[in-house]
Amino acid sequence: METPNRARRGRTVPQPGTVAEKQAATGGPDPRAPLAELYRALSAGPEGLETAEARRRLTTYGPNELRRQRRRSWWRELGRQVVHPLALLLWVAAALAWVAGTAVLAVAILVVIALNALFASAQERQAERAVEALTRYLPRHARVRRDGRWQEILAAELVPGDVLAVAEGDRISADARLIDGLVEVDLSALTGESQPVYRSADAPSSAGGPTEAANLVFSGTNCLSGEARALVHATGMRTELGRIAALSQRVGREESPLEKQVRRVAWLIAAVAVGAGLVFFPIGVFVAGMSISDAFTFAIGLLVANVPEGLLPTITLALAVGVRSxxxxxxxxxxxxxxxxxxxxxxxxxxxxxxxxENKMRVVAVRAADTLLDPAPGPGTRPDAALCALAVAVTACNNAHVDSGDPTEVAPLRFAADLGVTDPDHAGRRAQFRFDPKLRLMSTVDEEAGQLWLHTKGAPEEVLRRCTSVIRADGSERPLDEAYRKELDAAVTAQAGQGRRVLGVARRRLTTVPAGRADAERELTFLGFVAMVDPPxxxxxxxxxxxxxxxxxxxxxxxxxxxxxxxxxxxxxxxxxxxxxxxxxxxxxxxxxxxxxxxxxxxxxxxxxxxxxxxxxxxxxxxxxxxxxxxxxxxxxxxxxxxxxxxxxxxxxxxxxxxxxxxxxxxxxxxxxxxxxxVAAGRRVYDNVRKFIVYIFAHLTPEVVPFLIFALSAGTVPLPLTVLQILAIDLGTDTLPALALGREPAEPGLMNRPPRRRSDKVVNAPMVIRGWGFLGLIATVLVLSGFFTLLLRAGWTPGAPTGPGTPLHDAYREATTMTFLGIVSCQIGTAFAVRTEHASLRSVGVFSNRLLLRGIAFEIVFAALIVTVPPVQDVFGTRPPEPAMLALLLAFPPIVWGADELRRAARRHRHQRRSLI
Ligand SMILES: Nc1ncnc2c1ncn2[C@@H]1O[C@H](COP(=O)(O)OP(=O)(O)OP(=O)(O)O)[C@@H](O)[C@H]1O
Structure with a gap:
């Protein structure tokens, strides 16, 4: 029952030096040894340590922290990404390319796998770090006895020999032997046992494992009730928890439902890609009359274009960015x-x-005996006997200080201090029944001038229920009858109706300290109540x-x-x-x-x-x-x-x-x-994930349709886009803008719509239609018009040869480059379009996502390198088209973006009309 800060014993100044050092080396003393022996072994005493000694020990033992498990090494992490199932599909594609004799392509795919693995592991690492970094926002504290007084210190600074206060609700920060008190602890973190157990200073030391000893408490476990003082004997990695942490493997990160859903979507798309490759391969050979090697290239193109390799890590990173924001x-x-x-x-x-x-309470009204004082009396008021008794009771039955503690207690304390009643060190307190949120009561037994009193405060109805008498203004008592009870109820109701927190106050004369709470909190004399305001x-x-x-x-x-x-x-x-x-x-x-x-x-x-x-x-x-x-x-x-x-x-x-x-x-x-x-941040992150999924979907149509045209025209139309160019888009130009979309600011109206249902899918039909069917289709038409314009202007007719050495070859290379640049341009338009799902872009600000602007700048530079640097040109089969054609590309982004603006405006209009009907 006694609070740790009230225990006063002789302070022993520990002998600094060698013992601590020896223990640090040997792993510590036996905590089950008799207490006196343990004190000796730890060079400590019931009054704790001196700060200087504690500091010395901190250097010897190190901080009271669990050393982080060794991170998975870079190489292992990379290895995991390289054998990731989606990466395995790319391995298959590379093998096919090799078999088909297109070694450049095979190597390119291998480079893609490597880049992808690097990118994914960097993203995962960043995500991991974001979560880890959060711990620094919430440093844990511990209450210890140092220099002869109780102090709050960082739990990381606990050292063996410290005397630690353990109270209800605390997470115990070190392994310790109880010195006095009784606590109920939840050991599940250590033993897996979910039933709480009692640990008492008086329990005999038992045989068996340390966690079974009934007088020990452990780091990482929780105190559910009671309070005690304990002598710390092990910290950091030398605690039981530390030992387990050292043994156990690191726990894998749990995948979120969103990540699971996206994984499923990624697999679905990959399956479609493989299926399409398998179906189109025979069509290419037998219907289109392609050579086996062309058909292989074609199947690989389909596969590479469709496998959404970067999707998952990008989502993980978007969530991590969300955690940070x-x-x-x-x-x-x-x-x-x-x-x-x-x-x-x-x-x-x-x-x-x-x-x-605000949890800043202030007493605004008070009732003592029959008198209601509203507003409450200020400093200098001379209280009558009843008000004085009330002030004494709220001061005695209180664990706060005028400047710190539970505001429900600080307010009455300040009010009593204004009347000249103070009791800062509770020297007369003999027992305490802590505030119990179920009973809504708190009581103390206090000795005043040789007389024992029980002081109680709490919810007025609970206090009143236990009262049999009431105080008069002159301090005498009279029985509490039904009529007066009703009057008091009405008075409390009137205060509560104004939003005030009301505390009933009562007392009882005692002859001995009661054994239990029920025995104490009965037959009380009602002194009155205090009403407090706590502004919103x-x-x-x-x-x-x-x-x-x-x-x-x-x-x-x-x-x-x-x-x-x-x-x-x-x-x-x-x-x-x-x-x-x-x-x-x-x-x-x-x-x-x-x-x-x-x-x-x-x-x-x-x-x-x-x-x-x-x-x-x-x-x-x-x-x-x-x-x-x-x-x-x-x-x-x-x-x-x-x-x-x-x-x-x-x-x-x-x-x-x-x-x-x-x-x-x-x-x-x-x-x-x-x-x-x-909640708003959560909604924004989810929306942003959907945005970059649409963005990634949008490039699929203009990448796949050219292949289909090539196959279905039986090769009469040359391939408008090479497989390597597809790779350059998917894994080059598109990466940074997609990432930047994950940082998009909130769309207006984000908090004007109802919550998403739990069953809603992250990828739904409207998104697919918007990505593949709308944005993708517009891009396809634009891109192919560029390709054909170039070919036709060079004199191409269907079926005319365009291979190396033919007169049309240069024009053909320019045309494929036009397709490539066309897709890049359209994706710039798409990036702006998908920034909002409903609203107009103007409402979020055209240039408000700086990261996206930088991503687009990167996209343009990357595309320019592929088209203009001679050795790179050879790898990707590019050749810059003439300036007039390049100028045409400038029109693509506004067309794609503008079309989507119109579509969204039409949608908003429809919604508005519907809500008016
Ligand atoms: N320290 C205390 N001593 C005595 N009575 C108290 C004390 N704190 C609160 N009470 C009484 O118990 C009631 C319930 O308080 P409690 O703190 O459990 O509420 P809560 O659920 O935390 O409140 P909230 O939801 O407003 O945060 C209060 O209305 C008050 O009458």
Whole structure:
């Protein structure tokens, strides 16, 4: 029951030097040895270390961190990419090219495989790094006794010999032997055992593995309840967790649903490519009368043009970029996949205090005995006996300081200080029953001038329920009758109706320290209540409004009074009229399907006075209704609900380590508006992935159709594009613009549309039609018109030979170059077109994606090199066309882009008309 900061014992100054060094070398003392022996072995004492000694030990033992596993080596990573199934397809293509006698092509494909592997592993590495870098946003802290007082230090600075405070909600940061206290710990991270176990300083040392010893706690495990002091005996890699980490293989990164879907799409496309190659090979030979080697080249062309090699790594990188941009807005996510889940959030279940409000409480009204003081009395007021008793009670039953701590406690403390009542070191405290969110009460047993008192504060109805008498203004007591109870209820209701948090305060004279909580918190004398305001955060109303336009529901789930909750909900715009308030008690009586039904009705609901366990039921009911749920939480008991939600959101500032562990996303500023910003970022990343998929789709049609014309004309029309030129587009000119599309700013209206359904596919029919059928088709017509114009102007007639040595050969090379440059030009138009899915490009700003502009500049330079540098010309079979023809290319981008602008405008018009009808 005693807090660690109250334990005072003789301080031993450890003998610095050799022992620590010896232990660092040998792996540490036996933590199960008798405590006195352990102190000796660690040169430590119950009062902890001196800072200077701790610093020395830190240099000896090193920081208390798990050394990162050796990264997979570059070579291994590359090797993995080279034998990637899609790469294997390219190997087959290279082999075919070799067999067909086109060695240049075979080598080119091998270069492509190598480049691709390099590119993919660089992208994966960057993605990995983005997630790893997030840990620095959330340094872990530990409370230790140093220089004779409790201090908060970085967990990485813990050293053997430190005396560590372990409290509810903490993640234990080192292996330690309990000195005093009793804690319930979750050892699942170490043992896999999901049932929590008790660990007590008084437990005897047992045989068996160290994790079975009932007086030891371990790094990486969580304290679920209780509190204790413990002597750190192992840190960093010498902890049990460190040993496991050293042994275990690194865990593979889990693939997100989006990546899975895209992988499936990539395979589908690859299968179509292989199928097409197999079908067209005999058609080429037997129908078109092609030579076997030409037919091979043709089949390889189809394969190479269609296999979407770069798609997957590009998506991984887009998600990683999303993770980084989320961190910048204050939302640290732990998995890449969280980015896309965020984008499809349907419901946000949010706490009130600190998330919607500022968590800056101020006492504005107070009732002591029969007197309501609204506004609350300021400094210099001379309190009557009742008000004085109330001030003493809220000061004694309090763990905050006037300048730090839980704001619900700081506010009454400041108020009492204004009346001249202070008790900074709680010297008279004999016992404490910590605030229990289920009971909504906190009590302390305090000795004052030889008299023992129980002081209680908490939710007024809970306090009142335990009261049998009430104080008078002069300090005397009288029995609490029903009529007075009703009057008090009405007074509390009036305060709560104004959005104020109300704390009931009571006390009882004691003769001995009660054994248990139930025994203590009974037959109390009601002293009065304090009412506090906690203003909504200024940015919340706008964030709430954004949620509403984005079709996202907000459900407030709070431990506070229903009326307080409803008032705040109205103030920030969560509800427009009177919401349906469901209390924890009502919720407990509801059957699962009743709750599902209630939540399915989509009315404005506020859950008040709910226990953390009830949050779990709410998350489950919403998920059963197929909604994607984001749920906030801060206490230890919130952890199961956070795990159950699609996106568990923990508070970085006020939350416990346990909730941070259970969460998918951690808000560094505890702010509701940040959740909304994260949802918007999630939607943007998903949209951007779709954008570059359309972009990549769009070049397929102009690459494949020329081959078909060649085959179906039985070779009368020469091949308008060589296989190497296709490779130059897919793996050269198109790469950077595609990547840049992954960084596209948000499209206007992003948060004006309803959330995407969980079942929606990332690649759908309209996208395929837009990419292949619309943009691709326009590009094909433009490109082929360029090709034929050039050939015809050179005097070509169908069937005329164009091979090396023939008079038309130069013109033919110019014509294929024209096809190549035509596709590149059209892709520039496509890149601008796909930047928006619905809106006009003007609305996002034509030049607002700088990265894309640079990507396009690269595309142009790369294409120019292929066409103009003589040795490269020979490899790719290019020859620059005359300037007039080049000028024609300038028209291609605006045509492709303009056509799509018109298509989008027509679509918007149709939508508008439909919404008017
Ligand atoms: N430190 C405390 N001591 C006594 N009573 C408290 C304390 N903190 C809160 N309470 C009471 O318990 C109620 C529930 O508080 P709790 O902190 O569990 O709510 P919560 O779920 O965190 O609230 P929110 O959703 O607003 O963040 C409060 O309305 C208040 O009456």
């Amino acid at each position: 989320l961190a910048r807005v204050g939302a640290v996510v732990k998995r890449l996949s969280a980015v896309e889940t965020l984008g499809s959030t349907d419901v946000i279940c949010t706490d009130k205090t600190g998330t919607l409000t 955060r200024p940015e919340v109303p706008e964030a709430v409004a954004r949620c509403h336009t984005a079709g996202i529901r907000i459900i407030m789930v709070t431990g506070d009074h229903g009326l307080t909750a409803a008032a705040i909900a109205r103030q920030v715009g969560i509800t427009r009229g009177e919401p349906t308030v469901i209390t924890g008690a009502q919720l407990d009586r509801m059957a699962a399907n009743e709750l599902r039904h209630l939540l399915g009705e989509r009315r404005d609901v506020v859950f008040a006075r709910v226990s953390p366990e009830a949050k779990l039921h709410i998350a489950e009911a919403l998920r059963a209704n197929h909604e994607v749920v984001a749920m906030t939480g801060d206490g230890v008991n919130d952890a199961p609900a956070l795990r159950r939600a699609d996106i568990g959101v923990a508070m970085g500032r006020t939350g416990t380590d346990v909730t941070r562990e259970a969460a998918t996303m951690i808000l560094t500023d505890d702010n509701f508006a940040t959740i909304v910003a994260a």
